[in-house]
Structure formats: C-alpha cells, structure tokens
Amino acid sequence: MRRPEISGAGFGAEWSCPAGTEPVCRCSGCDIEKPPDCSTGACLSSPIILLSTPAGRSPLPGRRADTADDVLADTDLGGRFAVVTGGYSGLGLEMTRSLVRAGAEVLVPARRPDRAREALADLPRVSVAALDLTDQADVRRLAGEVRAAGRPVDLVINAAGIMRGPRTAVGPGWEAHLAVHHLGHFTLTALLAPALAEGARVVGLSSAGHFLSDMRWEDPHFAQPDAYDQWTAYGQSKTAVSLAALHLDGLLAPRGAHAFSVHPGSILTPLQREVPLRTRRRLGWVVGEDDRPAPGFKTPEQGAATAVWAATSPLLEGQGGAYCQDCDIAAPADSDDMLRGGVKPWVLDRGAAERLWWWSAGATGVGAVL
Ligand SMILES: NC(=O)c1ccc[n+]([C@@H]2O[C@H](COP(=O)([O-])OP(=O)(O)OC[C@H]3O[C@@H](n4cnc5c(N)ncnc54)[C@H](OP(=O)(O)O)[C@@H]3O)[C@@H](O)[C@H]2O)c1
Numbered sequence: 001m002r003r004p005e006i007s008g009a010g011f012g013a014e015w016s017c018p019a020g021t022e023p024v025c026r027c028s029g030c031d032i033e034k035p036p037d038c039s040t041g042a043c044l045s046s047p048i049i050l051l052s053t054p055a056g057r058s059p060l061p062g063r064r065a066d067t068a069d070d071v072l073a074d075t076d077l078g079g080r081f082a083v084v085t086g087g088y089s090g091l092g093l094e095m096t097r098s099l100v101r102a103g104a105e106v107l108v109p110a111r112r113p114d115r116a117r118e119a120l121a122d123l124p125r126v127s128v129a130a131l132d133l134t135d136q137a138d139v140r141r142l143a144g145e146v147r148a149a150g151r152p153v154d155l156v157i158n159a160a161g162i163m164r165g166p167r168t169a170v171g172p173g174w175e176a177h178l179a180v181h182h183l184g185h186f187t188l189t190a191l192l193a194p195a196l197a198e199g200a201r202v203v204g205l206s207s208a209g210h211f212l213s214d215m216r217w218e219d220p221h222f223a224q225p226d227a228y229d230q231w232t233a234y235g236q237s238k239t240a241v242s243l244a245a246l247h248l249d250g251l252l253a254p255r256g257a258h259a260f261s262v263h264p265g266s267i268l269t270p271l272q273r274e275v276p277l278r279t280r281r282r283l284g285w286v287v288g289e290d291d292r293p294a295p296g297f298k299t300p301e302q303g304a305a306t307a308v309w310a311a312t313s314p315l316l317e318g319q320g321g322a323y324c325q326d327c328d329i330a331a332p333a334d335s336d337d338m339l340r341g342g343v344k345p346w347v348l349d350r351g352a353a354e355r356l357w358w359w360s361a362g363a364t365g366v367g368a369v370l
Helices: 090-101 113-121 137-151 176-195 208-212 231-254 270-274 277-282 305-312 350-364
Strands: 004-006 024-027 082-083 107-111 126-130 155-159 194-205 257-261 323-325
Touching: 004 350, 024 090, 024 176, 082 090, 082 176, 090 155, 090 305, 107 113, 107 176, 126 277, 137 176, 155 176, 155 305, 176 194, 176 350, 194 231, 194 305, 208 231, 231 350, 257 305, 305 323
Parallel strands: 004 024, 082 107, 082 155, 107 126, 155 194, 194 257, 257 323
Antiparallel strands: none
C-alpha cells in the first residue's frame, strides 16, 4: 500500500488522508511522525493534549531516574509527613507508594475515601481523609483538621485532577477544571501553610496542557455563551497551577519552604476516562488494535517521578517556583508543539502569578498565607 506523507503546520492543523491509503502523518513544524492509526480519513484535527516525552532524564550525574522509586532510591523520608491529594489513583497512587517505600507517612485526601482505602490497603503509614476539592467548605474542614493534629507537614503534592468534556459548573459557578486544579488546591495549600515544616515543599501537578491557554482574565469560568472549550479549560487550569506555585514560592521562601509545578509526561490513567476511545485514538494517545499507549507514553511509575523529584531533590535548592519536567527544570518552549515540551512564558510571568494569587484570594475568601 502506498504510504503518503501528509504534512501540516503543527498538531492543530487539519490534515486529511486520501481515501484508501495508509497515512503517515508528519508535522512539518517539528518533524514528528504520528502513529498511522487514522482509519477515518481525518487525522489529528485537534491539538494533542498529552505529550510523548522521554522518560525521566538523569537528575544526578551518571544515574538514571526513570521511576519515582528510582528518584527516591537513596532518600530516607523516615519521620517525614506528606499530603498527596488524589494519592490513590494513577500518578498520585504511585507517588504515595514511592513516598511510603522511602519511609514517609502519607495522608491521602480522597473524593472517594472507600475507594482510596481499598487502593492503599497494602501500604503502611498511610491514612485517608475525605475531601472534595470542588467544595471549599470541605477543603477548609480538612485543612483545619490537619492543622489541629499539630503535625508539621513536610511535603504537599497536589495531584488530584480531572479531564472533563462538557462545561461543568461547581460551587458558585466555577468552571470545574479551574475549581479542582487551582482553586481547591489554592485554599488547601494556603490554609496548610502555617503547618508547613522548615524546608517543606509544595508541588502542583501542572501539564504541558498549559500550552493551550494563558489565564482568561476576562472570563476565567467560561460564563460567556459558546466560550467553553474543554482543552482551553484544562489548559487554563494548568497555567493557574504553575502560576500559583511561582507566587507561593515567594511567600514561603522566607521560611525555607518552596513550591514547584511539574508536567509529569503523558500517561494513560483514569484521568482520561471521560475522553471517548475514538477521541483517544484520533489524538494518537492509543495505537494499534489493542489500543496500547502510544510510543513515548510513560508508565504511571515513570509519570510519578518528576513530582517526587520536585518534592525532594536537593538539586532544586535555589530554584523555587520552577516548572519541571523529566526530573529537570523545563527549558523555555521553542515551538507550539507540546510534544517537544518546555515551558511557555506566561507560566513564568511573576506579575500574572501575583495577580492570580489575589484573584484567587478574592474568589475563595482565603486571605493572607502564613
Ligand atoms: N496522566 C497524564 O498524562 C497527565 C499529564 C499531565 C498532567 N497530569 C495531571 O496529573 C494529575 C494526576 O493525574 P492522573 O493521571 O493520576 O489522574 P487520575 O488517575 O484520574 O487521578 C486523579 C485523582 O484526582 C481525584 N480527584 C478528582 N476530582 C477530585 C475532587 N473534586 N476532589 C478530590 N479529589 C479529586 C480523583 O478522584 P476519583 O478517583 O474519585 O475521581 C483521582 O484520585 C492531574 O492533575 C492531571 O491533570 C496528568
């Protein structure tokens, strides 16, 4: 069969495959070839939201850190206390497992506590607490309970997340991605801040999806008619996660604590459960007749690596607020191709980070941190 090479300017381009041919799709902007799984004749007409990035680069000379366990292989977290939202599914579950193996005690706030206890049943030193991040009162309750327990918190990894289709409004009409990824974690982190130990770290799960949207200051909750687009909403919320880490780091630095955000890579997890299979195929996330992960996708164990690296690596001393990927600080993105990774400039904008912080304080009613 003839294999035509079909070019387009970036992954947002409309490419069409001649009927009866087996397509090979190559992006002229980045020269990356996509899997030839286009059976419909229309290939890759939407932006790729999850990325194919190589597994973790070596964070230490001569040593390969592929998985979260590799990252923590020589790290003793005995006596350390961590809070991992979403720490019972996908990447968060692997983070919890690795932190516990390294000796930490972990509290997992969970929207489905019974499901969380089941998933974590084989692990020592793990406790589960109910938490719905879309419910600000619930977030305040949990933060209050943690503070009342009096135990200093060494690590906070905000891994809970969603990937929704139709616009979903929660609480006072907040867009769900922004509410879960940013506003829920904003309140949780701000209220936990007084309990942070000297040298504590806060890590937010951002995404290369931040490429898809800067903050939409005029309409952050997509209230305008026809404004909503699920990928723009996901992207804006991930930009917010990184900006919040950037500003929080400055607030925490005087106490020796720091904040980071990370892109974990591309990993098939329950996160994509509301993305139809036909869409996952069209976007190139799964390939072949068995719908296996596309080449370059990480395993959940690999996907957990950068977050635990950001939470623990001494190499990040003096680098507070950084956006990380592949167990490294991300370089500035040199194209609009999310497959190449990197960080967009709007995520490093300190003015926008401060603006977001105070906008969030106004929205949540959570005032000064510390
Ligand atoms: N997987 C990837 O390729 C990828 C790429 C870039 C960034 N990320 C980010 O990495 C993080 C972890 O993703 P994942 O792939 O591990 O997803 P996952 O397996 O779906 O885990 C997400 C967790 O968040 C919880 N959660 C969702 N809404 C919540 C709420 N309102 N309150 C409390 N908890 C809530 C989920 O609880 P339920 O189980 O009850 O729903 C689940 O435990 C997310 O922030 C995601 O955006 C992932």
